[in-house]
Amino acid sequence: MQIIFQCPACEKRSLVRPQPSSAAVSCGHCDWSRDTGATDFEGDYCRRCRVCGCEDLWRQKDFPPALGLAFVATGGLLSTIAWAWHEPIWALGILMVFALVDGLLYTFMSDMLVCYRCRARHRKTELDENHIAFNLELNERYIQMKKRQDDAERK
Numbered sequence: 001m002q003i004i005f006q007c008p009a010c011e012k013r014s015l016v017r018p019q020p021s022s023a024a025v026s027c028g029h030c031d032w033s034r035d036t037g038a039t040d041f042e043g044d045y046c047r048r049c050r051v052c053g054c055e056d057l058w059r060q061k062d063f064p065p066a067l068g069l070a071f072v073a074t075g076g077l078l079s080t081i082a083w084a085w086h087e088p089i090w091a092l093g094i095l096m097v098f099a100l101v102d103g104l105l106y107t108f109m110s111d112m113l114v115c116y117r118c119r120a121r122h123r124k125t126e127l128d129e130n131h132i133a134f135n136l137e138l139n140e141r142y143i144q145m146k147k148r149q150d151d152a153e154r155k
């Protein structure tokens, strides 16, 4: 497992690879760490955020959206150039190849778990059908919760 998170204590970003997966998670910049042993897990499956203990995690493709967008943009650009050179077959071919590769990448890309509360990303971890996709309503609830918390802290 690989976890990318923002440290709750010093707020710096860290990347950790706990070995085994249930080992302690600790910050690379300060002495914050969280060690709950195997209680975050159900067998091999991670059920709680390893950073904040939140039980709501969403499943998402482990694929940087910016990279996907850049890829599609490159295909579009090449195709436009081919079109400008009066090569419509090439223009179409390029678009089709890029769309195909994009689709393949998407299919073979593994999923990761993201925490609704602290946005920690859990990569390279076992997943099953209990890990469900992003839910807007649930996300809204966490945003409201965070707002209330921030307001309370300000008082």
Ligand SMILES: [Zn+2]
Residues within 6 Å of the ligand: 007, 008, 009, 010, 011, 012, 027, 028, 029, 030, 031, 032
């Ligand atoms: Zn820290």
Ligand SMILES: [Zn+2]
Residues within 6 Å of the ligand: 049, 050, 051, 052, 053, 054, 115, 116, 117, 118, 119, 120
């Ligand atoms: Zn969390």
